[in-house]
Amino acid sequence: MERPEDPHGPFSRQIEVGQHVLQQYENWSDRAEWEVVKTSDGWMLTAWRVEHPDRKGAERYLPWGYSTIELDYRMVAIHYNRKG
Numbered sequence: 001m002e003r004p005e006d007p008h009g010p011f012s013r014q015i016e017v018g019q020h021v022l023q024q025y026e027n028w029s030d031r032a033e034w035e036v037v038k039t040s041d042g043w044m045l046t047a048w049r050v051e052h053p054d055r056k057g058a059e060r061y062l063p064w065g066y067s068t069i070e071l072d073y074r075m076v077a078i079h080y081n082r083k084g
Contacts (some may be wrong), residue, residue, distance in 0.1 A: 001048055001058070004033035011022040011043070017043040018069045021077045026067065033060075042072040 007015045015034045022029040028049045035046040049065035070079040 001035050005036050013075060014043050014071060017071060017075050017077065018047060021069050022047050022067060023082060025080060025082065032034060045069040
C-alpha cells in the first residue's frame with residue numbers, strides 16, 4: 001500500500017465499521033492502516049498490520065499481514081477474510 005487512508009478523512013465511517021469488525025477477529029486492530037476501495041455495491045477494506053512503524057512504504061507491513069472486510073451499501077460487514 002502506497003498511502004493509507006486517513007481515519008478522519010472521507011472514508012472515516014467505513015474505517016470505523018472495519019475497525020469494529022477487525023477487533024472481533026484480530027489482536028492487532030490498534031496497529032492497522034487502511035486501504036478503502038468503492039465497489040459497485042459497497043466498499044472493500046484492507047486492514048494492513050503495521051509491524052515496522054519506523055520504516056516507510058511497503059516495508060512497514062508483512063506481505064501476509066492483512067485482512068479484508070467487505071461492506072455493503074448499508075455499511076454492514078458481509079465478508080471477512082484473514083490473509084495472515
